[in-house]
Amino acid sequence: xxxxxxxxxxxxxxxxxxxxxxxxxxxxxxxxxxxxxxxxxxxxxxxxxxxxxxxxxxxxxxxxxxxxxxxxxxxxxxxxxxxxxxxxxxxxxxxxxxxxxxxxxxxxxxxxxxxxxxxxxxxxxxxxxxxxxxxxxxxxxxxxxxxxxxxxxxxxxxxxxxxxxxxxxxxxxxxxxxxxxxxxxxxxxxxxxxxxxxxxxxxxxxxxxxxxxxxxxxxxxxxxxxxxxxxxxxxxxxxxxxxxxxxxxxxxxxxxxxxxxxxxxxxxxxxxxxxxxxxxxxxxxxxxxxxxxxxxxxxxxxxxxxxxxxxxxxxxxxxxxxxxxxxxxxxxxxxxxxxxxxxxxxxxxxxxxxxxxxxxxxxxxxxxxxxxxxxxxxxxxxxxxxxxxxxxxxxxx
Ligand code: GDP
Ligand code: MN
Numbered sequence: 001x002x003x004x005x006x007x008x009x010x011x012x013x014x015x016x017x018x019x020x021x022x023x024x025x026x027x028x029x030x031x032x033x034x035x036x037x038x039x040x041x042x043x044x045x046x047x048x049x050x051x052x053x054x055x056x057x058x059x060x061x062x063x064x065x066x067x068x069x070x071x072x073x074x075x076x077x078x079x080x081x082x083x084x085x086x087x088x089x090x091x092x093x094x095x096x097x098x099x100x101x102x103x104x105x106x107x108x109x110x111x112x113x114x115x116x117x118x119x120x121x122x123x124x125x126x127x128x129x130x131x132x133x134x135x136x137x138x139x140x141x142x143x144x145x146x147x148x149x150x151x152x153x154x155x156x157x158x159x160x161x162x163x164x165x166x167x168x169x170x171x172x173x174x175x176x177x178x179x180x181x182x183x184x185x186x187x188x189x190x191x192x193x194x195x196x197x198x199x200x201x202x203x204x205x206x207x208x209x210x211x212x213x214x215x216x217x218x219x220x221x222x223x224x225x226x227x228x229x230x231x232x233x234x235x236x237x238x239x240x241x242x243x244x245x246x247x248x249x250x251x252x253x254x255x256x257x258x259x260x261x262x263x264x265x266x267x268x269x270x271x272x273x274x275x276x277x278x279x280x281x282x283x284x285x286x287x288x289x290x291x292x293x294x295x296x297x298x299x300x301x302x303x304x305x306x307x308x309x310x311x312x313x314x315x316x317x318x319x320x321x322x323x324x325x326x327x328x329x330x331x332x333x334x335x336x337x338x339x340x341x342x343x344x345x346x347x348x349x350x351x352x353x354x355x356x357x358x359x360x361x362x363x364x365x366x367x368x369x370x371x372x373x374x375x376x377x378x379x380x381x382x383x384x385x386x387x388x389x390x391x392x393x394x395x396x397x
Contacts, residue, residue, distance in 0.1 A: 001226065001232065001238075001241075001242055002054045002224075002225070002226050002246070003225045003226070003227065004053075004241075004243065004246075005050065005052060005222055005223050005224070006022060006024050006052055006101045007225070007241045008205070008223030008225035009022065011200055011223075011238070012193070012196055012205075012207075012220055012223055014196075015192050015193075015195050015196035015200075016188075016195075017189060017192040017193050017196060018185070018217060018219040019219055019220045019223075020048075020103050020104060020211070020219055020220065020221045021038060021041070021042055021103065021104045022034075022101040022102055022103035022104065023037060023038060023102050024099050024100070024101055025077060025101075026099050027077070027081065028073075028074045028081070029074075031073050031074060031077030031081075031100060031102050032073055032074050032077075034102040035067070035073045035102050036070070038102060038103075038104050042104045044104035044108075045068075045069075045105075046066060046067065046068050046108075047066075047067045047073055047102050047103065047105060048065065048102075048103045048104075048105055049065050049066075049067055049073065049080055049100050049101075049102060050063065050100060051063030051064065051080050051083075051097045052097070052098070052099045052100060053085055053090075053095040053096075053097055053246065054095070054243070054246040055087050055089045055090045055095055056089045057087035057090075057140070058085065058087055059140050060087055060088060060140060061086050061087035061088075061090070062080075063080060063085045073102065077100055077102070080097055080100050081097055081098070081100055082096070082097060083096075084096055085097050095246075096245075098245060106213055106219065106221060107211070107213075108213070109214055110213070110214025110215045111214060111216075112214055112215075112216060114211060114212060114213055115138075115211070115212040116138040116139040116209035116210070116211055116221075117134065117138040117211075117212070118134060118135040118138035118139075118142050118145075118207075118208045118209065118210070119132065119134040119135075119138075119190065119193065119206075119207045119208070119210045120132070120133045120134075120204065120205060120206035120208070121133075121194055121197040121202075121204070121205045122203065122204045122205075122206075123203065124157070127157065128160075129157045129160060130158040130160055130194070130197070130198070131155050131156065131157050131158065132156045132158060132164070132172065132190065132194065133153055133154070134153070134154055134175070134176065134190075135152050135153045135154065136177060137152050138208050138209040138210060139208070139209050142208055154172075154175055156168055156171065156172055158194065163194065163195075164190065164191055164194040166187070166191075169187040169188075169190050169191050170183075170187055172187075172190050173186035173190070178212070181216040181217075182212050182216040182217075182218060185212075185216065185217055186218045188218075189218045189220075193205060200225075200227060200235065201227060201231030201234070201235055202225055202226060202228065203226045203227070203228050204225065204226045205223070205224075205225055206223075206224040207221075207222060207224075209221050209222060248263050250263055250313060250316045250317060253313060254296070257309050259296060259297070259299075259313060260275070260296070260297040260299070261294060261297075261313055262295040262296075263317065264292050264293055264294050264295065265293075265319075266285070266290065266292045266293045266319070267290065267291060267293055267319050267321040267396070268291065268292055268293055268321070268322050268323070269293045269314035269315070269317070269322070269323040269324070270292055270293070270294055270295065270296055270324055270326070271296050271298055271307070271310045271311070271323060271324070271325045271327075272297060272298065272326045272327065273298050273299060273300065273327050273328060273332070274297060274328065277326060277328055278296065278297050279295075280385075282295065284385060284386070284388070284389045285389060287389065288389035288392055288393045289393055289396075290322075290389075290392050290393065290396060293314070293317050293320045294314060294317065296313070296314065298327075300331065300332060301332065302327055303332075303336065303337075303340050304339065304341075304344050304347075305344075306340070307325075307337070307340040307341055307343075307344040308340075308343075308344035308347055308348065311323070311344055311345075311348060312348070312351075315351060315352065315354075320354060321396060322355050322357065322392055322396055323354060323356045323357070324357045324359070324388060324392050325341060325357070325359065325360075327360050327361075327362075328361055329360060329362030329365065329368070330362055330363065333364045334360040334361070334362055334363055334364045334365045334367070334368035335364040335367040335371060337368065338358070338360055338369075338371040338372050341356075341358055341372065341379065342371060342372065342375045342377060342379075345375075345377050345379065346377075355378060355380065356380065357379075357380045357382060357388055357395065358372055358380070358381050358382070359384075359385065359387070359388040360372075360381075361385075368381075369383065
């Protein structure tokens with residue numbers, strides 16, 4: 001589950017990570033009130049207005065702007081709220097901005113130069129360890145740095161059993177070229193950041209830029225946070241941060257009926273029981289020259305009601321040109337699934353306009369095939385896996 005920048009910063013602050021302070025606003029009027037409050041609390045005269053959407057690259061798309069007085073705060077907030085923000089990370093239509101973060105300007109001039117660093121904490125699955133990635137080349141062009149000069153990005157592996165050790169925090173601060181106050185600030189920053197990542201059950205914390213201010217403070221100016229969905233049951237305070245407006249509407253609906261569904265770019269809808277079989281099915285579709293339109297695991301109870309729900313979800317994606325149902329009947333008998341498919345098809349009337357290929361294997365598979373074949377519906381049955389894939393190819397061509 002992805003979070004907004006302001007929510008990520010709230011989490012960071014709760015773990016003692018220094019952040020660029022800000023207040024969320026939903027209208028130009030609220031923006032001005034927020035700016036006044038920030039000035040009272042932090043002394044800042046200038047403010048940055050930052051679009052809150054689940055996409056990076058906001059700065060490049062015109063979603064992050066500096067306001068030098070309250071009139072500019074009002075004007076810029078008015079421009080950004082309600083706009084369709086298009087960034088290198090959104091689709092061509094962009095993302096609608098519902099709210100902005102009014103933040104203190106932290107790039108003020110002072111005794112030394114400001115510097116922008118990059119830092120993220122993630123899980124390296126192959127090593128079974130967490131890793132901290134960091135670079136002196138932070139800021140809006142980090143993707144280009146990763147592509148053209150990857151040696152400028154360092155990695156520090158962290159053993160999850162010990163957590164980050166003091167020497168590792170010092171090594172990171174040293175590699176970032178820091179000394180004095182900024183060095184100490186950085187060791188504290190990275191230690192607290194790692195703690196925030198672990199204790200919030202996150203998949204990722206990406207802070208870009210991490211800023212060294214002109215008075216040598218280290219703070220998070222941005223925060224991209226993703227919490228592990230499987231941990232939300234025990235992290236209720238973060239689960240409440242979910243913003244459904246930012247998520248794929250078909251996935252939101254599937255979740256509400258308890259289906260495990262992931263929207264993909266292809267044109268073959270998949271309805272499968274079991275995550276492993278679902279992945280194998282997607283592979284097979286690819287090998288037959290098709291592209292899966294989704295991942296969908298209907299789970300153990302593939303009865304008519306569930307099959308119908310799954311049909312409805314799959315068909316919400318206008319790109320779907322065929323549906324492949326691949327169910328292994330172990331505990332659930334294939335003839336009951338077949339009956340479920342036929343009933344769902346009939347219940348849905350004209351809603352199903354694409355060809356359907358059904359492969360049922362396992363208990364009572366033969367009986368199931370007979371039910372499908374004699375139903376009189378435009379449903380193709382297949383017994384072998386490859387046969388099913390070939391039929392998909394046939395109906396698509
Ligand atoms: P992103 O483009 O979506 O990654 O959004 P960021 O939160 O990283 O902001 C984009 C850029 O805005 C940063 O890289 C900074 O250069 C700039 N920025 C952010 N905060 C401030 C600020 O307080 N003052 C000034 N002058 N620039 C800022
Ligand atoms: Mn950023």
